[in-house]
Amino acid sequence: xxxxxxxxxxxxxxxxxxxxxxxxxxxxxxxxxxxxxxxxxxxxxxxxxxxxxxxxxxxxxxxxxxxxxxxxxxxxxxxxxxxxxxxxxxxxxxxxxxxxxxxxxx
Amino acid sequence: xxxxxxxxxxxxxxxxxxxxxxxxxxxxxxxxxxxxxxxxxxxxxxxxxxxxxxxxxxxxxxxxxxxxxxxxxxxxxxxxxxxxxxxxxxxxxxxxxxxxxxxxxxxxxxxxxxxxxxx
Numbered sequence: 001x002x003x004x005x006x007x008x009x010x011x012x013x014x015x016x017x018x019x020x021x022x023x024x025x026x027x028x029x030x031x032x033x034x035x036x037x038x039x040x041x042x043x044x045x046x047x048x049x050x051x052x053x054x055x056x057x058x059x060x061x062x063x064x065x066x067x068x069x070x071x072x073x074x075x076x077x078x079x080x081x082x083x084x085x086x087x088x089x090x091x092x093x094x095x096x097x098x099x100x101x102x103x104x105x106x
Numbered sequence: 107x108x109x110x111x112x113x114x115x116x117x118x119x120x121x122x123x124x125x126x127x128x129x130x131x132x133x134x135x136x137x138x139x140x141x142x143x144x145x146x147x148x149x150x151x152x153x154x155x156x157x158x159x160x161x162x163x164x165x166x167x168x169x170x171x172x173x174x175x176x177x178x179x180x181x182x183x184x185x186x187x188x189x190x191x192x193x194x195x196x197x198x199x200x201x202x203x204x205x206x207x208x209x210x211x212x213x214x215x216x217x218x219x220x221x222x223x224x225x
Contacts, residue, residue, distance in 0.1 A: 005107075096153060
C-alpha cells in the first residue's frame with residue numbers, strides 16, 4: 001500500500017505570511033493528488049485537484065505543485081479564515097489521506 | 107446542484123450495530139461511485155471504501171472489510187453504510203463523498219454523521 005505523510009504536523013504563522021505545506025507519498029502516485037481544507041465540525045472542502053488545479057470558488061492565494069512522490073500546497077498570503085487542518089489525498093491505487101497539517105495563527 | 111444529506115447523530119452501545127444513510131440530490135446515484143470516509147480527531151481522515159450503486163459492487167480498505175457494509179437503494183437515490191460490532195474505536199464522524207468522476211477526487215461531501223459508542 002502507498003502511504004502518505006505530511007509535514008509539518010502543526011504550523012504557526014502570521015496573517016499575510018506565505019505558508020508551504022508538504023505531502024509525500026511512499027511511491028510514485030503519478031500526480032493523482034488532491035488537497036482538502038477541514039475546519040472544526042465541518043466536512044472537508046476540496047481546494048486543489050490533479051496537483052495544481054484550483055477548485056471552483058477557491059481563492060487564488062491557494063496553489064499546488066509537485067510531481068512523483070513530493071507535493072506542496074502553498075498559501076501565498078495567510079488569512080484568518082485559513083485556520084484549519086489541511087489534508088492531502090492520493091486517488092491512484094486507492095484513496096489514502098495524509099495525517100494532516102494544522103494551521104494556526106501566531 | 108449536487109447535494110448529499112446524511113442522517114443524524116447516533117448513540118450506540120458496544121457490540122451493537124448502526125446503519126447510516128446518505129441521500130443524494132441533483133444527480134442519479136447510479137451515475138457515479140459513492141465513497142465513505144471516517145474522521146477521528148486523533149487519526150485524521152480514513153477512507154473506508156466505495157460502492158457502485160449501478161451494480162452494487164463494493165471495494166473496502168482491508169481494515170474495514172468486516173466492520174462496514176455498503177449498500178445503495180436506487181429507488182430512493184440513497185447510499186447506506188452499516189457498521190457492526192461497534193467499539194469505542196468506532197466513535198467518529200462518518201462522511202459520504204461523491205467523486206468528480208468515478209475514480210477521482212471528492213468535490214462533494216455530506217455534512218457527516220457523528221456516531222458515539224458508549225456504555
